[in-house]
Amino acid sequence: MKHGSPCSRRRAEQxxxxxxxxxxEKGPHGDQIVSGLLPDHGGxxxxxxxxCNPQSTVDLGAxxxxxxPHYAKKHQSFYDELLAHxxxxxxxxxxxxxxxxxxDCNFVAPQGLSSIVKHYLKESGAEVSFRHRVTQINxxxxxxxxxxxxGSPERFDIVVLTMPVPQIxxxxxxxxxxxxxxxxxxxxxxxxxxxxxxxLFYEAGTKIDVPWAGQYITSxxxxxxxxxxxxxxxxxSSEVGPSLVVHTTVPFAVTYLEHSTEDVxxxxxxxxxxxxPGLPQPVVTKCQKWRYSQSSNPGWVYRIPPPVPTPTDWxxxxxxxxxxxxxxxxxxxWEGTPxxxxxxxxxxxxxxxxxI
Ligand SMILES: Cc1cc2nc3c(=O)[nH]c(=O)nc-3n(C[C@H](O)[C@H](O)[C@H](O)COP(=O)(O)OP(=O)(O)OC[C@H]3O[C@@H](n4cnc5c(N)ncnc54)[C@H](O)[C@@H]3O)c2cc1C
Numbered sequence: 001m002k003h004g005s006p007c008s009r010r011r012a013e014q015x016x017x018x019x020x021x022x023x024x025e026k027g028p029h030g031d032q033i034v035s036g037l038l039p040d041h042g043g044x045x046x047x048x049x050x051x052c053n054p055q056s057t058v059d060l061g062a063x064x065x066x067x068x069p070h071y072a073k074k075h076q077s078f079y080d081e082l083l084a085h086x087x088x089x090x091x092x093x094x095x096x097x098x099x100x101x102x103x104d105c106n107f108v109a110p111q112g113l114s115s116i117v118k119h120y121l122k123e124s125g126a127e128v129s130f131r132h133r134v135t136q137i138n139x140x141x142x143x144x145x146x147x148x149x150x151g152s153p154e155r156f157d158i159v160v161l162t163m164p165v166p167q168i169x170x171x172x173x174x175x176x177x178x179x180x181x182x183x184x185x186x187x188x189x190x191x192x193x194x195x196x197x198x199x200l201f202y203e204a205g206t207k208i209d210v211p212w213a214g215q216y217i218t219s220x221x222x223x224x225x226x227x228x229x230x231x232x233x234x235x236x237s238s239e240v241g242p243s244l245v246v247h248t249t250v251p252f253a254v255t256y257l258e259h260s261t262e263d264v265x266x267x268x269x270x271x272x273x274x275x276x277p278g279l280p281q282p283v284v285t286k287c288q289k290w291r292y293s294q295s296s297n298p299g300w301v302y303r304i305p306p307p308v309p310t311p312t313d314w315x316x317x318x319x320x321x322x323x324x325x326x327x328x329x330x331x332x333x334w335e336g337t338p339x340x341x342x343x344x345x346x347x348x349x350x351x352x353x354x355x356i
Pocket of ligand 1: 042043044045060061062063064065066132133134135162163164167195197247290292293294
């Protein structure tokens with residue numbers, strides 16, 4: 001981990017990406033060190049690259065960002081910025097079976113949805129470390145000591161966790177005792193669906209002859225969604241082959257959650273061929289299990305008391321979500337808000353960052 005510039009923490013606070021497990025630390029000379037802990041870019045906004053051609057990509061998790069009318073104004077700067085940088089573009093390709101509410105607007109990311117996360121990490125100025133799996137969080141002299149699978153523990157002033165709630169509950173150390181029984185019960189009640197995603201990469205010049213860019217499927221026990229991913233993003237090139245993604249239904253994923261990825265991939269592919277007979281052979285495939293895919297519970301932010309109580313304004317949170325009492329330096333947030341997911345993530349991130 002390296003020292004950031006003196007202003008790096010401030011910038012990171014302003015631009016903390018929603019997708020991070022972020023740790024903030026004070027440097028020995030008053031400088032601020034900022035570090036994010038992620039095993040990869042993007043989290044559930046994952047974009048896979050073909051090993052044969054890195055320009056060929058496929059979104060394995062989130063597919064598009066929905067802007068609701070209510071948040072079009074509130075989060076205008078977010079959308080304006082991403083549109084200005086070409087990171088988001090309006091979704092114009094046909095997605096069959098998509099349920100659209102009045103006033104909603106959908107956006108795709110031409111470089112893949114992980115480019116949103118990459119953009120914010122870059123803008124934050126933070127030094128980012130990847131592939132650190134946090135296993136324990138303990139309190140040591142008013143600091144949070146974070147242990148990981150490999151490497152020695154490190155101490156931080158502030159910890160913000162944004163991983164799915166069940167993964168927060170798996171963390172060991174003092175954090176487990178700092179979560180009250182009542183909070184634990186509420187956190188345990190957060191339910192996630194599971195899904196598999198299968199990404200297929202094709203050779204340049206391959207034609208996938210369907211009139212849509214995406215299709216929601218309601219009549220297949222295995223397949224819920226198919227997208228010709230490059231078409232969804234309006235990218236057609238003679239040098240880069242097309243890519244396709246299949247999302248399974250939740251019941252299929254639950255049934256095969258503990259099976260080998262190879263077996264599951266085979267089953268998904270067989271079903272895909274029955275839906276799209278004559279589909280060309282892919283050159284590369286990538287199967288991704290999403291054990292914690294999406295949550296239907298309302299988004300909450302939890303703070304875990306001490307080590308250092310500070311006056312905090314929680315008025316931005318709806319009253320029902322506020323937890324009275326002393327506030328601390330530990331936040332756990334989750335998505336699945338009644339708004340669209342991206343608007344929910346934005347709202348929570350905007351609420352937490354000024355407090356940090
Ligand atoms: C199949 C699928 C389809 C979706 N479709 C859409 C869509 O079309 N539109 C939409 O808006 N949303 C969609 N979503 C939801 C959207 O992707 C998520 O809501 C959003 O990405 C959540 O972001 P997050 O930062 O809260 O969590 P995550 O993206 O899950 O980020 C958490 C990060 O924490 C890391 N992590 C976990 N445990 C640890 C640990 N112990 N130590 C260190 N790091 C850890 C994870 O690896 C991950 O990188 C979809 C999700 C899935 C899975």
